[in-house]
Amino acid sequence: MVFNEDIFKRVTETGGSIEVVCGSMFSGKTEELMRRLNRARIAKLSVQIFKPKTDIRYDENAIVSHNSQSFPCVSIDNSASILLLYNDEHVVAIDEAQFFDADLPEVCNTLANKGVRVIIAGLDMDFKGRPFGPMPALMAIAESVTKLHAVCVRCGNPALNSYRLIPGEEKILLGETETYEPRCRSCYNS
Template sequence: MYGPKNHGWIEAIVGPMYSGKSEELIRRVRRTKIAKQKIQVFKPKIDNRFSKMDVVSHQGEKEEAIVVENAEEILRFIENDVQVVAIDEAQFFDENIIKVINYLADNEKRVICAGLDTDFKGEPFGYMPNIMAIAEFVDKFQAICMVCGNPATRTQRLIDGKPANYYEPVVLVGAQESYEARCRKCHTVPKNNGVR
């Protein structure tokens, strides 16, 4: 995973909710610090579920992050001598995330991006598939299906305890919703007519 000195690359950590993506990002950030490499961590402003200023795993692990409104803002905060750039919840960034991470990698930075590869519908989420396509390393994590116990690769959105309709917005800020990890068979996304 680690290349020669003065060589940049992109790592993608993907999977559904509860698969350990942020936990893995935090683990890599901490290993970088142990190696005395300079790192900066970023997260999108929209992700304020557990903390406004930290990357937080579902296990409660956390690392301080710089909160940004959009992808290009990352470049404004990058310090000249930074060696590693970590970005959590990358699926929430705009299309410029691709230009930003390519620029960083081309300028000899190790770039670590974590995010959901699919949305609650089971469809590609934002620009995460594009990040996976250009990354040198892709780690796809699975959770455990909360219905049957099989490996889960999907995120089930529940509203009032029922699966969210296909036509709900992909991002619901401030909505009273919950999520479960599900396998392909147990993942349900009803359309208006009730057909899966």
Template sequence: MEISHKRDVKTALKGQFTTIEENAKLRVICGPMFSGKTTKLINIIHTYAAQDRRIQVFKPQLDHRYATKEIVSHDNKSIAAIGITNAEELYAFADKTDVFAIDEAQFFGDEIVNVCQSLTRKNKIVIISGLDFDFKARPFGSMPALLSLADEIIKLNAVCNFCAGHASFSHRTTTEVETLVLGEKDKYVPLCRSCYLEVLKA
């Protein structure tokens, strides 16, 4: 079976196809800590706001490092947000929201995958921001499933704390062993792969 080419599509039908922006219903921003994920999320939110979209921003209720009713980036950009404990709470906003922006998505359980799929089927745009790896460089929570379903993936790097190279890992500097430990520069540093592997050998 031959694969059709764009030249085979009738010009008269061109206006019936969705734009690239409209077609990307699930967009996932990922990377290590200090890579600018929240800043990127805020910038995308402003882009949709300029299009007069109805936007709602959400964050995990447990994440109150900077503020309880805002998402705040490491470079002090902020935007109002609603704290939720379960991703299924997003359904309550479906009738009045066109764009769902969710920060720190790795803190939600597996239900966030089904919720995001359900929202995109309702023609909603969902923008996810989260850590792709935990402090042991293991895939974090439901992020792998969200990445596999994404229409667009924005992969960001931080600056390695040791060599200033491209950092992909969030290394924990404390002795805490739980996967979920909130913290900032007091507990985590971004490392490139080479420096991360050297630290593991130390």
């Protein structure tokens, strides 16, 4: 590994951090994550990306936005694997964080306490409008939280909910526009 003192100094002087990008489906969370990763690469920071193995919608070894942009990543079974596979990168990104276990906030704190910039993207609420997985705890410990909104497909207002079109009670149901649509509070509840 090549040690770049300037980059190491820049990251450690500011300390690590946790950033959360959240919102409903189709709000642009993964696109925003990718935008931040592109900027980190321009700054010559090393980047490592993780996602849950359960997310197989587009590509098992890449995070992919709805507009088909992609970044290679490591698919893992649990959040503890992040610490095992971490290779001293300056930036660690985690997509679809809502699917990870309750240990993810502690993993992110461990990395941030080592001076790592941790960027997390995920749904803040499930299809029933309830807080989803470790996302509330991640938002609580983050230095910054960015909440994105989709466009309500019914009225055009900002959408904060992911409305499930298919009947069922299972909390995790992977899908796209055939399964979910973004809705504002009013249209979600009507």
